[in-house]
Amino acid sequence: MRPPRLTAAFASVLVAGTPLLAQSRSVCSSDGQAQPVALVERFINADCGDCWSQAPALVPGPSAQVLDWIVPGTRLGDDAPLAAAALRESLERLQQLHRPVPATTDIHVSEVGTEAASPGRLRVMAGPPVNDYRAAAISLPRSKAVTQPTYRYTLLLVESLPAGTEGSAAPRNLVRNMLQDSWTQANELPHSERGLRWLERRPMRMPDGTDPERMNVVGWLEDADGRVVAAARSRCTPSPR
Numbered sequence: 001m002r003p004p005r006l007t008a009a010f011a012s013v014l015v016a017g018t019p020l021l022a023q024s025r026s027v028c029s030s031d032g033q034a035q036p037v038a039l040v041e042r043f044i045n046a047d048c049g050d051c052w053s054q055a056p057a058l059v060p061g062p063s064a065q066v067l068d069w070i071v072p073g074t075r076l077g078d079d080a081p082l083a084a085a086a087l088r089e090s091l092e093r094l095q096q097l098h099r100p101v102p103a104t105t106d107i108h109v110s111e112v113g114t115e116a117a118s119p120g121r122l123r124v125m126a127g128p129p130v131n132d133y134r135a136a137a138i139s140l141p142r143s144k145a146v147t148q149p150t151y152r153y154t155l156l157l158v159e160s161l162p163a164g165t166e167g168s169a170a171p172r173n174l175v176r177n178m179l180q181d182s183w184t185q186a187n188e189l190p191h192s193e194r195g196l197r198w199l200e201r202r203p204m205r206m207p208d209g210t211d212p213e214r215m216n217v218v219g220w221l222e223d224a225d226g227r228v229v230a231a232a233r234s235r236c237t238p239s240p241r
Helices: 006-016 049-055 088-095
Strands: 040-043 064-071 105-111 123-130 133-141 149-161 172-184 198-207 215-222 230-233
Touching: 040 049, 040 088, 064 088, 064 123, 088 172, 123 215, 123 230, 133 149, 133 215, 172 198, 172 215
Parallel strands: 040 064, 064 172
Antiparallel strands: 040 105, 123 133, 133 198, 149 172, 149 215, 215 230
């Protein structure tokens, strides 16, 4: 199935925030939310069913953004206990972090640069569910001079799951889809474009079995050295840590 097209009216909701925001609790953004101070990425090999049910080794406070990635099984493939939730993009993310595929679990923590030192206040936004998709957007204002020629942005659809879901001992923020690309001087928006330097908006597919009402969006920017210089998260639903 092809993703639904974004209409001009709906696309404008994802950028500027129109009265439609007040009409639908399914439209949400990072507005009013503090920037996370760290990204805590927990990777679980899909072969390890017990790893999901066990309490994670690290459960930080609410100032950090926790992300749970299910990595495709290395031994059992599609027959792995957690195969249904495995995301191939998790392998790409591990490669970016220069970490091997874990036999069981792995944790990586990235500090997020201070907002004062960032290239601007990053914003993420999600529209209401449409069939199996949810429109999502990430943008950066033209509020500061940028010091890097290229930034890599990451935008995630994350399902916020309470403790006890499928036997998990802790709340989870399960990564369900990922969009990544680069922002450069060559693809900056015109100065007249709502005060934005960069904007990306896409319909992102929600895999079978996800609950659209539990979906949030998380995004961040990395510089050429892989340092996280800005991050943002929505609060579409009451989100576990």
